[in-house]
Structures are given as C-alpha cells and as structure tokens.
Amino acid sequence: MSFFTRLLLMMISVGLLPVISSGALLYYYQQRSKNNILELHTSLSRLAAGSMVRYMEDITQRLAFTQMVEMFYSTGEKEKVRDVLLDTLNSNRDFLAAAVLDSKGRELMRVASDEYHESGRLDRSADPGFRSSKLSGNIVFGSFESREGPPVSPIYCPLKGGRFLYLTVDFSRFWEGMQSQTIGRTGHVYLADTDGRMFRFPGAEPPAVAPAALKGLFHGLDYKFDTLSAPDGKYAGAFTQVPRSNIVVLTMQRRDEAFRHVRVTTFLLLALLMAVAVAAYYLALYYARLIQEPVSELIEGSERVSAQDFDRPLDQDLAWGEFSGLFAAFNSMQGQMKKYRDMQVDKMLEEKRKLDLLVSLLRDGIILADAGGTPLFMNGIAGELLKSHSSGGEKGAIQRFAASGAEQELVQAKIYGEQKPRYYKPMSEQFRPRNSEPVTLLVLRDVTLEHEIDAMKEEFFNSVAHDLRAPLLGLQGYIRLLGAACKDSQQKAHLEGMRASSRKLFSLVEDILDIAKMESGTLRLEPEEFELSEMVQRSVQTFKPVLDERKIALSVDINGGRPLRLTADQRLLERVLANLLSNAAKFTPDGGAVTIDAHSSDGVMELAVQDNGPGIPEKSRKVIFEKFRQLESGAAPGKGYGLGLSIAMKITELHGGGIRAEEAPGGGARIIVSVPLVTR
Incomplete structure (x- = not known):
C-alpha cells in the first residue's frame, strides 16, 4: 500500500469519525423513538384495561339486589324473585339474562331480555368460573365469550342456602365508547381472548390476524410488538391482559404509519451524513495530495541516506x-x-x-563460520588446517571441529614449511547477534609444545616404571624372607605394612607398563571362549569381603540367568570388571548397593556396573577415562591413581568395543562396557 493511499485512508478515517458517531446517535434516536411509540401504545392499552376493570367493579356494585332475591327465595315467593330479576334486566341494559342456580350449578329459575335467547336448561357446573365462586364464596366473572361478535361474560354471585345468582353481561356498549378512540388514521383499541380470538363490534372490523400468532404473542415475555403480520400488512402496538379474566386489550396501528415520522427523520439525517462523508472524502483527497509530495521526497531521501548515497539533497x-x-x-x-x-x-x-596483520601472526587457527559451517573468515593457519582435513570439504571439517566432544580430541596437521606435524585443540563458541543469524567462532589452539611435553612425560614414566619393576620384585622377596624369620608381633605388623605398600607400588608400576604396551600396540590379545557368569563370580568373590564389611548389597543379573558365552581375552576383561568393582566399592557409601548386569544384543555384549554413590557430573563423563584423572567427591584421598578407568577403556578398545559413563536411575554412576561376542 502506497504512502498516498495510507495517508488518504487516515484522513478519511479522521473525517468520518463524527459521521460514524452521528450514525450511532441516529441509530440510538431511531430505536428510542420506536420504543417511545410502543410505550404510548402500552399506556393506551393499560388505560383501556383499567377502564374495563373499573366497569367490572361498577357491575359488582350493582348487584345489591341480590339481598332481595335471597329474602324472597327463602320465603318461597318465587314470583317476586322473578319480578326482581326482570326489574334488574330492565334497569341495566348491559344485563342480558339472570338466573338462580342450585349448589351444583343447575338452573332453578331464569329470565332474559328480548335481545337474548338461549334454549335449554342451564347447567354451569363445568364452568371454571362457577367452581371458583363456589370455592371462594366471592363474586366471580367467568370467561368472556362471543355472542355473534360482541363479548359477553357470565357473573356468579353466591346466595344464602347454597344457591347462586347467574348473570350474563354484555360488554359491547361499554366497548363502543372505547372503540371510538383512535391512534392516527389506522390505530384502534381491540379486544381478544387469551387464545388469540379477536371480538368484533358493529362498525369496527379488527385486522384479520391469525389467532395462533396472537396467542403466541400473549404468552411471550414482551408486551410490545412491531412486526405483527396481517393480510393487509404489518402492525405495531402493545397489549395488556385484564386481571382475573381471559380478556386482552390490544392497541394496533399499521407499522408504516406508526413509524413514519421516524423514517422521515432518519432519511433526512442519513442524507446529511452522506453529504458530510462525501465532503470529508474530497477534502481528505485534496490534503493527501498536498502532503504526499514533500513526504515522498523525505522518504526517498532517507532511503538514499540508508544506502550511503549522500550526494543528492532534497528538492x-x-x-x-x-x-x-x-x-x-x-x-x-x-x-x-x-x-x-x-x-x-x-x-x-x-x-x-x-x-x-595481528591475526596473521597468531600461531592459532581462527575461523568464523555461519550455522551451516560455511567459513566467513579465517586466518592463514586455519586455512592450512582445513586443507589437511578437507576430505569432506571445508564445511565438513569445520562441523567436525565444532561438534560436541571435539574439544577432547587433538587435530594433527602438517603446516607448510615445517618438518614436524603440529597439534591443535579445537574450541568453539556460538554467538547469536541481535539482528543476524547465529555464527560460530572456532579457535584451533596450538598445543604442539604441550603434546611434546606430555610425550616426554610418558616416556619418562614408562622408563621409571620399567626400572622400578626389578628392584620392587627384589624388595618384595626380602620382605617375605624377613617376615618368615621375624617372631616379634609388632615387627611383623610393620613388615605387613611394608608388604602392602610394596604391592600397591608394584600394581601402579604394572598399570603404567600395561598402558604403555596398549598405546604402543605391543600388547596382544589371547582370545578364548568362556562363560561370562563364571568370570563375574570370580571377581565378586574377590570383592565380597570388602563389600560385606561395609554392608554394601551386591546383586548380579547375567543375561536373565541364561548362559552367555563370548570369545575374548578373559584375563583382561576380568581386570576391567575388577577395576569397575573397585571404583563402585570406593564411591558407594556404607549400607549402599552395587549392581552388576549383562546382556547381549546384535552380536554385542554389554556389561554394566552400577552404584548409588554421588554419581559423575555430566561434564566429567569423558574426562574420567583419561590417565591420572580422579573425581574429588565421594572417595577418600589416597585410594587410587586414576589409571583404572583408563586401563578399562584401552582394553575394551583392543577388543573393538567401548566404554561409557551414565547417570544411574535414582542417582549414582553406571559404567557400561560393550565388546563383541567374538573377538578375533
């Protein structure tokens, strides 16, 4: 969307705000006006219903003659009763008929006006109005009925002796006065019963509204309506039910006439709002074009500045x-x-x-690469290193150097112009700049000097160990001779301490020499077929006294109790298991537990030793297999030299397998040895 379009839309939106608010006010006015018109209809219907209630109360007051009826009937003067009833009909034109009923609602005597004719003997026992009057002992108006149009209502008045006075009252004369009231040209007041049937009066034909529609309206929650359908159109109005009767007073007016003023006012206001909206649009269009040119020039100038083009100023x-x-x-x-x-x-x-210049003089390799391994920057040394290890391309070499665990491995490379190879240790760190993709900084630190010093130390240790072996053997022999000849118990204890120290020193010398043989490749395997469980049991018996003394529980599970045979150097594997058991016993607290389990899968045997000691931190799970490396926590000082796991790793690698450390379930360490079932 262009700037001009956005500016135009913004200005139109601002200009249309008063139009929208005026439209909302117009809608509110329209609804309010309609509601006021319907409230007027409601007031008229309630007024008419109130007049009808007062008329019914007036009829009730005109029933004072019932005392004379009771008196004459009690003395048996029935003719005088008939005369009283006839006089009542003659003096009250809206009374059509009068009768005396027994306690069961059956006719005892009846008189009627000339306008009213009803054949047969009266029986009002089933009329709800009669039953209500009988139960309450009060005057009750019965359900209104239509007698060829006008509504009539029966009245039940209790008399002494269990008899009742029954009157038929015509409401048409009362309603003719109400019917003369009009609302506009099409609005009138009408009567209907609660079943939706409208009463017809002479000279006033009500709209032909379906009784079902009126009945549903009367039983609804709202007493106002504005969409009542009739064959000649829709009607608006309201209704009120007359209390204690089945009569409903309606005011109905043609909808188009009732809301005509609202429609005219709405049309005029809409026309005004439309004119305001059109004026706002053209004003917005004019000012948007006026503002567009300088703002567009500013935008273009800013884009030129961001593109480092400072030669063209704004117009x-x-x-x-x-x-x-x-x-x-x-x-x-x-x-x-x-x-x-x-x-x-x-x-x-x-x-x-x-x-x-500074980076080119460094002896370390420096590489900056993106997340995919593509080099973004490198110095000369790094370029030489990548050439020496570019079998998989530069990206592959960078990814290998920066991979997790690569920092523990040395990279050997032949640098141009030097006779001896040099050694580098990779170190990597990933950075995530705020507004760019992540990058990896790879530093290949030159550790050639440290490597040469380590080689010299190894050679020195091996030479010293080799030279110490023969004197130590002689020393152990002389200690045994002295022990055999010595009779003093204290001197024997001292000699036993010397013997233990010499054995420990001799074991250290043997370990150093064995590692030297393994690293030089002079140690040869002697494979033989054997049962793994037998080898494990021998090692367990060796450590059982130590474990029992410290109350350490030991459990063994070799292949679920099934035989597990393998072909390997039994002596060396037994040494691996002994080193693992020694470490487990060393780091397991008193009262702890050590577990040995083994199984085979896909031609590989896995043997695991697990303890519930302090465990091995994740960062140290590879370092512990280096020579002379020990964890500080969990073991008493002076109980080892850090060669056991290194020897175990060398032996498993000679068998073509491996060794790894994991966290045991529930805490502790779990060392797992993997070797092929058949070693050749």
Missing part, C-alpha cells in the same frame, strides 16, 4: 510550510554525515590492516 521546491525547515535540516544533516563517512572509512581501513 527544496517541493517543501511548503513547516516542511521547508525540515528539508533544510535534513540536507544539513546529510552533508555532515557525508563528511563523517569519509573520515570513518579511512579509519576503518587502517584498523582493518592492523587487525589482519
């Missing part, structure tokens, strides 16, 4: 008003940035030359 002719000062300040800033850029470029070139 001052496009500026107006406050834009003129802004253009002048921008052009001044652009000129200053051009001067600063020229100065900084020279300084950067000078600093780069110094840095390149």
